[in-house]
Amino acid sequence: MRAYYFDNLPGDQRLPHDSNPSRPVTTELLKKLKVETFHIPLTDGYQDKIDAIAKERGYKNRDVINISKDGLGDAxxxxxxxxxxxxxxxxEEIRFLVDGSGYFDIRETxxxxxxxxxxxxxxxxVLPAGIYHRFTLDEGNKVEAMRLFKDEPKWAALNRSPDTDHNVHRVEYLKSIAQVA
Known part of the structure; x- marks a missing residue:
């Protein structure tokens, strides 16, 4: 996993959009933003590691989504x-990539x-509740991702707006990174 500042240039969202020169982002900065990253090689026992993380974080359900033309069809x-x-x-949003590759973009505060x-x-x-973000595939055009959930599987996105800026989960997130009193 590699993190860096997005170049904000127009063009295909699936391209790397790395600045020239690159501006890497450290794991420490991601941690300050309450973003956690892990790499779990897909070898024997990887499911046990996923199970341990799920148990530690109170996740009871999971599913697998195939984000590709084949997997999503007309949608x-x-x-x-x-x-x-x-x-x-x-x-909180947890995603484990089983196959393929893509990009999560997060807003730095x-x-x-x-x-x-x-x-x-x-x-x-692992993205905390309340962080602004987005996802896209890369040029490989496919991802198989395991999604973990505390309760029943659900995926409810609240698009950024003046209302979401005052959403209780957004405000709590900002407090957790010491951006509001």
């Missing part, structure tokens, strides 16, 4: 656009800069 283009709209969730996190199979990402 593919609409889903890719929807995933790339800036949004937040009221729950307080700069509002985009940080791009390049992920491939074996990478696990």
């Amino acid at each position: 593919y283009e609409d889903k890719i656009k929807m995933f790339f709209d800036e949004h937040l969730h009221e729950d 307080p700069t509002d800069s985009w940080i791009r996190i390049a992920m491939c199979s074996g990478d696990l990402l």
Whole structure:
């Protein structure tokens, strides 16, 4: 997994969009933003490691989503656009890439800069509730991802707006990174 500042240049969202020169983002900065990263090689026993993380974090359910033209069929283009709209969730978001590769972009606070996190199979990402983010495939155009949930599987995105800026989960997130009193 590699994190760096997004270049904000127009063009295909599936391209790396790495600045020239590159501006890497450290694991320490991600931790300050309450973003956690793990790499779990897809070898024998990887499921046990996922189970341990799920137990530690109170996750009881999971599913696997195939984000590809084959996996999503006619909904593919609409889903890719929807995933790339800036949004937040009221729950922590955990994704483990079983196959393929893609990008999660997160908003750095307080700069509002985009940080791009390049992920491939074996990478696990934990985003806190209330962080603005988006997702896109890379040029490989496919990801098989395990999604973990505390309760019943659900995926409710709240697109960024003045209302979401005041959402209780957004405010709590900002407090957790010492950005509001």
